[in-house]
Amino acid sequence: HERDAAVLRQLKKQKAAADLVQTINSFLTSDRQTRVVAADGEAWLNLPDGNARRLDDLLSSGLQTRWEQASAELTQLESAQRELETVQRSLAAAPKEDAIKGIADELKTATSEITDLQQQLNRLDRDLATVEFECGELDKQITTLNRQHLDERVKTNEHARIAALVTRTQNTMREFLKQSSARKIQHLSELVTSSFRFLLHKQSLLERVIIDPDSFRITLIDPAGHQLPKDQLSEGEKQIFAISVLWGLSKASARPLPAIIDTPMGRLDAEHRKQLVERYFPHASHQVIVLSTDTEIERGYFQLLQPHIARAYHLTYDEQSRSTQPEEGYFWEAEATTEVAV
Structure with missing residues (x-):
């Protein structure tokens, strides 16, 4: 039981x-x-x-x-x-509500502060973009003013014009070299050297041209291996050198770029003029426009260029209409600027 x-x-x-x-x-x-x-x-x-x-x-x-x-x-x-x-x-x-209330309040405050900071960051980003744009515009204005100032100086004398040509050439070369490797820089140096020696009637004056890949400084080396100061070159040789640099850049670009040459022989002696007529104008590019006076391209030079000339014009200034009219044909007596298309 x-x-x-x-x-x-x-x-x-x-x-x-x-x-x-x-x-x-x-x-x-x-x-x-x-x-x-x-x-x-x-x-x-x-x-x-x-x-x-x-x-x-x-x-x-x-x-x-x-x-x-x-x-x-x-x-x-x-x-x-x-x-x-x-x-x-x-x-x-589980924690009591009172225990986590302080933490929840802090989290809410921190979230609000993060939102405010993000908004401030967005405003700063917009302000930065505006400032960068304004800086870019100022740089463009400064560049324009520098070019205008340089152009004004060029108008004062022929020597300044040659200096400006060299400066613009160096700037063009600098931009080109920024995108080139050391091998291309060496290749450009060789092209400038060959162009200068080809156009220069003093073959013993220069051995080679060196372009520094960092500073883009151009150095001339004589046959003895010594540096050849540019101020030892004559005005004609300086102009031939500037043309050689442009010609070397044109060759290095490997693109068919037309060449426009303005009063190329104003400071050249007869030997250098003949070098340009025989060696440069016919080979400068697939299309060459030479702006010259009749005293630069005279009868003898015109005959040398005749096989390469496609069209020739002379420009006549009309006093009454105050305008210049192009006419076909190259003439010798009128003192007018002419345009020869090669």
Whole structure:
């Protein structure tokens, strides 16, 4: 009897279903009565037919089924209990609202400051772009003013014109060399050397031309290997050298660029003039325009150039209309600027 009571207490403790507890209680009661009768040698249970059948069902399979149901429910209960404990521990570990309120406020403030700083950065970027644009415009204006100033100086005398030509040539060469490798710089030096020696009537004056790849400084070397100062060159030789640099650049570009040459022989002696007529004008480019006076390209030089001339014009100034009109043909008496297309 004590064992049966212990079983019932355990079931109630595990919170088993009430009908299951009642059924097991009935079974245990009947079982005790059966054992009592068996002990007395009597097999009478005095059970109604319904209870007898119910007991028979329990003994055959019902009790096992109820026990399995009870075990399953106990397993579910234990699982639910573990989940409850987990949730309770999580709740206990979570910080209180008061504890995180300060951090949340700081986070909100920091987020607002970041937004403000980002807006300031965007404004600064726009301001920087504006300043860079203005600096670019100022650079263009400075460049324009420098060119205008240089042009004004060039108009003062012929020597300044030659200096400006050399300066512009160096600037052009500098831009070209920025995009060139050391090999191309060496190649350009060789082209300028060959052009200068080809046009120069003093073959013993120059051995080679060296262009510094860093400073773009041009150095002339004489046959003895010594540096040849440019101020030792005559005015004609300086002009021939400037033409040689331009010719070398044209060759190095490997592009068919037309050449326009304005009053090329104003400061040249007869020997250098002949060198230009015979060696430079016919080979300077696929298309060459020579702007000269009739004293520069006189009859003899014109005859030398005749096989290479496509068209020739002379420009006549009309005093009444104050305009210049081009006319075909090259003439010798009129003192007018002429244009020779080669």
